[in-house]
Amino acid sequence: MRVVRLLRLRAALTLLREVPRRLASRGVPGSRRTQKGSGTRWEEEKREDGVKWRQLEHKGPYFAPPYEPLPDGVCFFYDGKPMRLSVKAEEVATFYGRMLDHEYTTKEVFRKNFFNDWRKEMTVEEREVIKSLDKCDFTEIHRYFVDKAAARKVLTREEKQKLKEEAEKLQQEFGYCILDGHREKIGNFKTEPPGLFRGRGDHPKMGMLKRRVMPEDVVINCSRDSKIPKPPAGHQWKEVRSDNTVMWLAAWTESIQNTIKYVMLNPCSKLKGEKAWQKFETARRLRGFVDEIRSQYQADWKSQEMKTRQRAVALYFIDKGEAADTVGCCSLRVEHVQLHPEADGCQHVVEFDFLGKDSIRYYNRVPVEKPVYKNLQLFMKNKDPQDDLFDRLTTTSLNKHLHELMDGLTAKVFRTYNASVTLQEQLRALTRAEDSIAAKILSYNRANRAVAILCNHQRATSSTFEKSMQNLQTKIQVKKEQVAEARAELRKARAEHKAQGDGKSRSVLEKKRRLLEKLQEQLAWLSVQATDKEENKQVALNTSKLNYLDPRISIAWCKRFRVPVEKIYSKTQRERFAWALAMGGEDFEF
Template identity: 65%
Template sequence: MKQSDRPSGVSSAVQCEAGGGGTHEDVKVDPDERNDGQQKPGSPEINNNKEKTRSKSSKQRHNHKERTADVKLCGEDENLCESVQVKKRRVKDEESPEKHDKNQSSGRKRKKTSSEHEKAEKNKKTKKDGDQEKKKKAEESDKWKWWEEGKSSDTQKWSSLEHKGPYFPPEYEPLPDNICFYYDGQPMKLSPATEEIVTFYAKMLDHEYTSKEVFQNNFFSDWKEEMTKEERKLIKMLSKCDFSQIHKYFVEKSEERKNMTKEEKQVLKEEASRLMEEYGFCLLDGHREKIGNFKLEPPGLFRGRGEHPKMGKLKKRIQPEDVTINCSQDSKIPAPPAGHHWKRVQHDNTVTWLASWLENIHGRPKYIMLNPSSKLKGEKDWQKYETARRLKMKVDSIRKQYRRDWTSREMKSRQRGVAIYFIDKLALRAGNEKDDESADTVGCCSLRVEHITLHRRLDGQEHVVEFDFLGKDSIRYYNKVPVEKQVFKNLKLFIKHKDPEDDLFDRITTVKLNKTLNECMPGLTAKVFRTFNASTTLQDQLNKLTTGGMTVEEKILSYNRANRAVAILCNHQRAAPKTFEKSMQLLQEKAVRNNHSDDGNRRATSSRLDSRVTRCLMLLEKKEKAVQRLSEQLKKLQLQETDREENKVIALGTSKLNYLDPRISVAWCKKHQVPVEKIYNKTQRDKFAWAIDMTDENFQF
């Protein structure tokens, strides 16, 4: 199926920053106003909203499912329904081994290219010490081309694994005597444990977090837990605590650090690389592999995203006694810090992690795992894209199927059909159930009635659904989408007799939905659609936007545009850069000052551009004959500005790293003679080494 057949409407998404509170009137959001219009996370509206929501636990919400169970589907489109499918037998999902045959044939011939590029790049950097040079070369020479070996087992992740265990953060260093905590105006010496917790808070003092009540309450109650009896007796109110001297101390310290001499910095750097050398690698099946996060997380205060009910809680220091080590039986078992022991040492080769512990905020496990450049991660990544490509072959019939479901006699089939449609068309996440101990965010299956507004007509379009909800990381999803009439009808049906805080899809869950998907295609789950649609979009856009006579710069611009289309689809947002508004303002001032000629519409996105424009304009004043050339230049700059403007709140990184089959990019680079380095930095090239090595210019997703 061609991209153009994919349900459209995604690119019209209007994105707003996190924290937008959902009012659900028929409000139009003007892109230019969205910054002003957006709500701060702490605003009353969002709180009200949350309270309402929270007052109904998921259990209660679930009860509603009973209530709606016997809703009758109105007859007009019943006739299509088939007999209820007899229940699903579970299809074991084996990743089909097709993947290797398919790709290696095309991959083999170009094996050399990547290392050639890297060498070329290195030669540029001859100025740096030859020491590192040598190291790099050595590393490169034994880079493990695992993708040239056959497919490895799905269940057994390794046959030998040896490592040094996690690196523990340094012990707490008490404050100097002249730095003090004050309670109720009086200086007070705290026990080291209590003092350490104080420093966590003091360091964050100028962060918005510390002004939030939830944060303060959580912090204070966790802090009290750790106080000595005497301290607890004295310290009764957070508002009487004065951390300002401690805060100042840390500000100065970080200032000092910034002002270190080159030599001092060099020493630190060497120390860090020694650490990396010792703890940063493991030996997996005889190959030295980089670890992703070998440092244990230091203690601190938990900072959730959005309105997290646990923000400010104390994240405790991890002790060796909390840590489970995973390595092979016959390997050198990592030594715990002196006087300590591990919680457990296990030798489970069906998992990929080297160490794990339970984090105390949610009680969930955390892991030390390998770097994305490793075989374990790379192979999985490759497999992910192969699954997405298999979906490409099946998506036609799946789309037919879910459209059929829209008119099913069964409510749950209709809901499932609409949900999969949303997941496919809008790249929504699956939306698992969440407990009430985390921020109130939703995905497709957990959408509530309050998150959509139906418009029979809107802005000249029919059957428009307006989405407004907080998704992963409390990033707001706001979009107005025209949908098929039948979808619209169904949605009206789904929300009938429901309260705003009831589930929109009360008859389905992510598990059931994924089960259905898995029956359509082994390995298919909701998230595959995101990968599939993202990669398809990139491929499509690249094919469309890249034309013959472009310069490399222009091609890269096209690439970024294609990348951006994907980021918009996936709703990947970032906070507008701090300097953005400021430089914008500056430019506008100057524009006013220079108020000459017609181009009132230019907008700066950086002072670099700004100054260039200014310079151009001044010349223009002096030399009339340069007018034409300059205005052309101006146009070009404006183009870049627009580009930047568009990029203001869009983050390209996530899609590039997680959703776009790297082979698309590599093939594009090769086909259009764009050096891969222009598209992928060093880290990215490491992660995608397999793709860079195996892909030729003819690859199409």
């Protein structure tokens, strides 16, 4: 169902993309001089290559609060009998107990991993008794946490205010650092609390215990001459170092996959902003190379060398957005594609069906050029379903090739480029200057949506969707009736004025006219909302908005069409894109 819908939207998008592209003029790629200067924050002197800061000072991460044992009245039962657990075992039991109503706890892998790790936390005696998860009864524990959550909801205004102030105090103390003399916001200043690992898709490690992070696990990164953060009383840092070629302030190794987690700056920080800007400048630079690159890989479809052919087809997929990246593309297996000589009235159709990032399904049927089709037939010949489609291709060799085509070019750049170009084209095609603000916003969201569909950014239909749609429809109905009523009254007032011809009846007439206008406007806005909502059901806009769309495109559009930028970007989004807002640029072209 969802797939079919997305397919339809994709088809529509493909049509829209055929709109002839107006040749855009723009400044020197990558040049800062092309932007309007504004204030000092984005225009400080450059650091030498690879150096991220000269001064870095912070308080270290804020640690998750220690475990609070359950009150006496809350008990765990084994095989129907109450059982008092040791603190360590109890803590892990609460991780499971609070998830009891979650689907995870029905999954065999999750249960097995949890039980296995839980037993490691038990005392010898406990391990002797607790041998089967099926005999464990966590319901009291579960109820305890449900009640606790409910209690939080009904706090008085004052109590809530107090909690808010405490959070704010914490944010002020731990949530900022000093970087090269500027106070910058940190992204994640709290260590991740212990709990049960929730992998996405059918992750083999789901349910495993994610250990509590201790100061002894944490490496601190700060400048030598800064105030070195103090570890919590009675504890030590694993290490304190001063590496100004990296952006992280603290790091630790997590216990599930043995990978490093970092404390980094918030996206609104100058450093992150500069990186994002740089990213978009690289993508803009691709504009000047993309025609050449395309004709080159098309020529390579007929190369003598198998490796070159595979690379050329892979690159075509990356460019077309059928694969997000080199890794995804290079690891495409025979079982992920199906070839149809003819489908949906098109020739040479490739059907993709595979799980991408976060186990999100990518399904698409696309007509491809004949040589691509022929090549795929060749690549699939005499292979098992599990074999690599591009067996002669590695991520390293493909990326190396990309670097030769353009400095700084990677597969990711194509995504950014295609997303931003699509937004710009769509905005051009959809926006009408004479439209109301509401209609313009709908156009913007549609353009954004086109990109999100292109990038396969999906979301689960919210459980309350049907209900809230119903509510909206009811509102529209009510508004329609109000409009009808206002129209009738206007008619009456007009007749009255015609008969009387006096000032009083004229002012009544004016008032009725204004009322009708206002109601019609409200109705228009409501129906725009309804359309937007329906189209947005299973498409997530934020990922592309935050990561792939050059904000300068949106800002220029807002200025050109007199749409307040707050209608497009929320407060934090405006902070994240402060660098772009500072540049102004009504006539920015990507």
